[in-house]
Amino acid sequence: VLAFLGTAVIAYFLGCFNGAVIVSKYILRDDVRTHGSGNAGLTNFHRTFGGPLTFVVILCDVLKAVIAVLIGAALIGGALQLDTAFAASLLKIGNIQAEDYGKYWGGIWCLLGHMFPCMFGFKGGKGILSGGAVAIMIDWRVALVVWGGFLILAVLTRYVSLGSCWAGASFPFATWFVYQNWIITLMALFIGGMILWKHRSNIGRLIRGEESKFTLHKKEPK
Numbered sequence: 001v002l003a004f005l006g007t008a009v010i011a012y013f014l015g016c017f018n019g020a021v022i023v024s025k026y027i028l029r030d031d032v033r034t035h036g037s038g039n040a041g042l043t044n045f046h047r048t049f050g051g052p053l054t055f056v057v058i059l060c061d062v063l064k065a066v067i068a069v070l071i072g073a074a075l076i077g078g079a080l081q082l083d084t085a086f087a088a089s090l091l092k093i094g095n096i097q098a099e100d101y102g103k104y105w106g107g108i109w110c111l112l113g114h115m116f117p118c119m120f121g122f123k124g125g126k127g128i129l130s131g132g133a134v135a136i137m138i139d140w141r142v143a144l145v146v147w148g149g150f151l152i153l154a155v156l157t158r159y160v161s162l163g164s165c166w167a168g169a170s171f172p173f174a175t176w177f178v179y180q181n182w183i184i185t186l187m188a189l190f191i192g193g194m195i196l197w198k199h200r201s202n203i204g205r206l207i208r209g210e211e212s213k214f215t216l217h218k219k220e221p222k
């Protein structure tokens with residue numbers, strides 16, 4: 001229980017370090033959430049400001065997710081190895097290792113922090129960059145499904161949000177196929193559900209044909 005609680009608290013606060021908010025608010029002194037789609041994420045940062053600071057946003061959002069997953073794997077993996085009876089019962093479900101539970105658990109809390117950061121008025125991002133990093137840390141097959149579909153859709157249509165919706169929707173399915181474990185599939189469903197919920201306004205704009213397309217250089221007027 002302590003390992004789950006500890007991971008949750010650490011991963012949530014790591015997640016709160018939202019790259020787009022920190023760089024725009026403290027370096028550019030112009031909160032990204034007052035521009036474009038209002039989202040505190042890479043797409044809107046690039047759309048609004050662009051430039052080399054975009055890489056700082058990427059570094060921040062990827063790094064925190066990597067650390068959160070590693071902490072989850074270490075703490076929960078370690079705790080489950082100690083509690084052999086409990087671990088044995090959990091490890092019988094599907095193709096799973098003790099640390100896999102920790103990776104998903106760390107990922108959930110990191111994304112909750114990223115999407116709802118307590119120090120930034122609970123107004124964060126949509127969890128695609130950090131969630132993508134979580135997927136890579138979890139398993140290459142899960143990452144391949146999520147990232148492969150994302151890239152194909154985003155590049156072909158230039159709607160980043162369409163690729164993002166694929167990522168959110170496919171994550172629980174990919175998890176199930178790889179692990180056949182309902183506990184982490186439920187966790188993946190929760191993550192995917194949060195991502196889709198965060199994209200509800202994008203989905204509305206996509207349906208109405210009003211979603212903005214990704215461009216490499218052009219920035220929207222501020």
Ligand code: G3P
Pocket residue numbers: 036037038039041042043044126127128129160161162164202
């Ligand atoms: O990663 C977020 C992306 O899917 C959509 O961002 O700013 O167009 O709402 P935005």
